[in-house]
Amino acid sequence: MASELISGQGISPKEFNSINSENITWKSFPAFPQNVKLAVLVGNPAKPEPFIVRVKVPNGEKIMPHVHPEDRIYTVISGVFYIGIGEKYDESKLQAYPVGAVVVLPGNTPHFHLAKSGEYVTQVYAIGPLGLDYLDKQYDPRLKN
DSSP: OGGGGGGGOOBOTTSOOOOOGGGOOOEEOTTSOTTOEEEEEESOTTSSSEEEEEEEEOTTOEEEEEEOSSOEEEEEEESOEEEEESSSOOGGGOEEEOTTOEEEEOTTOOEEEEOTTSOEEEEEEEESSOOOEESSGGGOGGGOO
């Protein structure tokens, strides 16, 4: 699944480099709803190496319950990041994290998201390869025609 990201490979984690926010390229990602965008900043999420991506979720967008095999560390870049832990989507389980918050999500933890109070951007650090599996396949955009 992470091979879908190779064209958006980020800067190398093995040499000095930088990327400024105005140079970030946002793209649709087949595993996300169409309006959710992803930017690969560092590394190649398809490979077993460290990577950093950013995820931009517009106001009102839901990402239904799913898991990632990799351990993740989220940093909230803008907006308020709402994440709930559980196998079923339940807004009462959402917790809000403001700009600057760091959230640790162990691999294979079922969770879901909602952009409840406006657009948010999170930065995700993990060691690849990246994976994303929806618990209920009817919500997987990759399976829709």
